[in-house]
Amino acid sequence: MRATMPERSALPDKRQVAASFSRAAETYDAVADLQRAVGSQLLSLLPGEPVPRRWVDLGSGTGYFTRALASRYPQAQGLAVDIAEGMLRHARELGGAEHFIGGDAEHLPLREGACDLLFSSLALQWCADLPAVLGEARRVLRPNGMLAFSSLCIGTLGELRRSWEAVDGFVHVNRFRAFEDYQRYCAESDLDVLELCTEDRVLHFPDLRSLTHELKALGAHNLNPGRPDGLTGRERVRALVAAYERFRQPQGLPATYRVVYAVLRKS
Template sequence: MTDQALAGLPDKRQVAASFSRAADSYDSVAALQRHVGGELLARLPAELALRRWLDLGCGTGHFSRVLSQRFAGAEGVALDIAEGMLRHARPLGGARQFVAGDAERLPLREASCELLFSSLALQWCADFPAVLGEAERVLRPGGVLAFSSLCVGTLQELRDSWQAVDGLVHVNRFRRFEDYQALCAASGLQLLTLERQAEVLHFPDLRSLTHELKALGAHNLNPGRPGGLTGRARIRALVEAYERFREPLGLPATYQVVYGVLRKEPS
């Protein structure tokens, strides 16, 4: 099965460079990322016993440190495509190894882990079937892939506001939830749970939202995005368009989060 979102996702070299630049600012604005990762941890099977786990897309290593505490005695590997994130994470510990690598071509042996944990990283992978295939290869029989990702509808308010201004691509594209359903079903892994949950953040103004996206390294990375500086008139028009969404708590920014837990069939 081909991944329908393949052509619309950013070049992974740009993703790596953007997140490397954001390594020092990421944790200061990562409240949603912490919440989503915690929700993913709560979805892990209760009976899971580990000798080795992989934090796939470890970022600054926050959840590597959480996993090392939860599964004391197990060997941890933290992997990320962004070298800057690994340089930030390595001195803080948590994993035994910190590895630069790609989720679509994992630098790990077959059947070497009981858990692949990946929170808010796989939305940047253009070839999701390859990610699932690598998970099946690397997991031991009975091992678990637990991931959170983002799907269509994420930052829809910002997307609609830009559409009203110039109709160009200013907001990152994401897969449809239905694509995650189809690809997981076709993966050869046993699907334990797959669900979508909306998380809404509120900001006092548009500048606060765009500052957070830049600090996370998750601002517009799409191919076909407009180049150059955005003029003042267009920014004013964008602010006016976004104000239509204002709620009592502020300007909403909706994230459509996908939670998936899959298991490799026991031998």
């Protein structure tokens, strides 16, 4: 069994995550096709019953799924929670929730038994302490309440990671926890696991610049400790392009996202 501390130390500082996504608030939606597809798949996994009286969009971002949840549950009260104030400012203008709240998934600003559904799509991969997130979910959910989340695990952006490994020894690609860690933490959470699976989604880009531009526009570029400081030298960029070209497919340069889907219920 792996120790928890090395996993935590390998993940990004959430203050940097919040700042990065705040800066990306105006550009995020234009390049968020994958995020919308993954969140829609997560929505489809939600059971029809019971209908929540209050739901929370956790890591709500620009509010795309806040508005989707409001449409799905028109009689329920909705709350949007995000650590990035820039995202919340953007989402407030478009509505969908009764309250937009700055908050951290590891320390939810909600009282015990506050909601019936916690929905979180592609946000929890930035949380170093997943057991704390699951504990908070158990605390704020009412009996029979649901936690539905999608996240990312090892295997995500593997082509980019392996290409950088051929160039230098720095950390250039965001790290993610193993799927086995999700399985273990969910099993130990005292929540009933209704669904826990992975799916590979592969995007294709005409060139490396298009991929890195999208990552920056999403706010999801390299935020890890151990990343190199300063500008990347031209020789290293050329070497990276050459290394990545080895993965080229007829559709373009592939970028694999290994997505975790989970639906858990409080007994």
